[in-house]
Amino acid sequence: MKNSAKKMTFLLFGLVLLLAACGGGNEKTTESTDNSGTGTTEEAESFKVGITQIVEHPSLDAATEGFKAALEEAGLNVEFVEENAQNDQSMNTTIAQNLVNEGVDLIFANSTPSAQAVKGATSDIPIIFTSVTDAVGAELIDSMEAPGGNVTGTVDLHPDTIANTVAFLKDELGAKKVGTVYNTGEQNSVAQIEQVKSLLEEAGLEIEEAAVSTSAEVKQATESLIGKVDSLYIITDNTVVSALESVIEVASANQLPLMVGELDSVERGGLGAYGFEYYDIGYEAGEMAVKILNGEATPSEIPSAYPANLKLLINKGAADNLGLEISESWNAEVYE
Structure with missing residues (x-):
């Protein structure tokens, strides 16, 4: 009897531990104890954003700086995965596929070739472009007013x-x-x-x-x-x-x-x-990205934009x- 009671006690203890472990699950924790120990604070959501740029030169570099600044100033917790194709079209395609495989939340494509490559690689991940001259002619969007699909952004050619x-x-x-x-x-x-x-x-x-x-x-x-x-x-x-x-x-x-x-x-x-400042069109593209990452809009709901202040x-x-x-x-x- 005593042995049976002991065995039962161990079994019950093990069951309690198992249930406690299962209760933890794989759910993402959204609260954590703050440093003061007086309460809890909500854990900031984090995002992974891919950046692909066709080549290095001052205008494109400035646009990328503007894009990143807009996300940082919005207070988003962002990890940037930044790539440059150095004007190699084969590398450009590889970068696009790598960013998709990386599972990024959004892709910033800086130039027409970069945007075309990522559009060809995914129809699911939101894409924001800049430094694109003719977004409709490049078959990135349906129209400036109603882009459609998963792509929108800012062009780099003012009509005048x-x-x-x-x-x-x-x-x-x-x-x-x-x-x-x-x-x-x-x-x-x-x-x-x-x-x-x-x-x-x-x-x-x-x-x-x-x-x-x-x-x-x-x-x-x-x-x-x-x-x-x-x-x-x-x-x-x-x-x-x-x-x-x-x-x-x-x-x-x-x-x-x-x-x-x-x-x-x-x-x-x-x-x-x-002309205009490329930093500005990059920044405006970043503001579009903020809306998308915050769940305020989808790319198809954000009109593509021309540069201002010529x-x-x-x-x-x-x-x-x-x-x-x-x-x-x-x-x-x-x-x-």
Whole structure:
């Protein structure tokens, strides 16, 4: 009898321990004791956000900084998984798949190729893009107002940018034949060049094109335009902008005015640009991400946005090199 009672006691004790263990389960704890020991505080939800950028250059880098700042300023607990393809399309695709496999909560795609790669890799994970020129033409969204699907973001081409630049080339610089260098493999560049060609033709100007596929080809391509053109216009082509110093060197040596597509490129030595701060469009993309991560909206419910605050920035050093006086009528900001 005594042995049986002992056995029963051990069995009951073991059952109590088992039930206690099962009661812990795998549920996520949402409360924890605070440091004062006087109560409990809710544990902040954490997120894993993937960042994919096609190449390093100041404009794209600034957009990524703006995106991250928006999430951090919103007070979100975020772990960033940041990747850069260094303009390698194969790596770009691999990065997209790796971020999906990582199980991130949201992907920030900085550039058209980056956004296209991640869209091809997932239809479930929310995607926010920036530094995309033609989001509809790149088949990332259905329309700016109603993106549809799991993708939305901010584009990097203000509707007036190219038209204003063409007018400046003709009316203020007296251009007649404009040279350009771009990567025919970048959808965003092809879309811009088509618009540039159309507007130049309307203005009675000619265009001379030089195509590249890598940044190593940029200098030679620019040199091939010498003697054929009286000015240069470099759009927001990722391949060319990543090697912009090569273009600036050739333009400066041959006294050719160089209009560019972004303000950062003016600071690097381009003569001028109608543009905006890439940090700002990255920040606005980050604000979209905050809404999605907080469960306030889905990508399909957030309209894609154009950049605001378009302005003309002129590089004084480049203007001086050309013997060009900066006119008050330009209403330009001057970078010195």
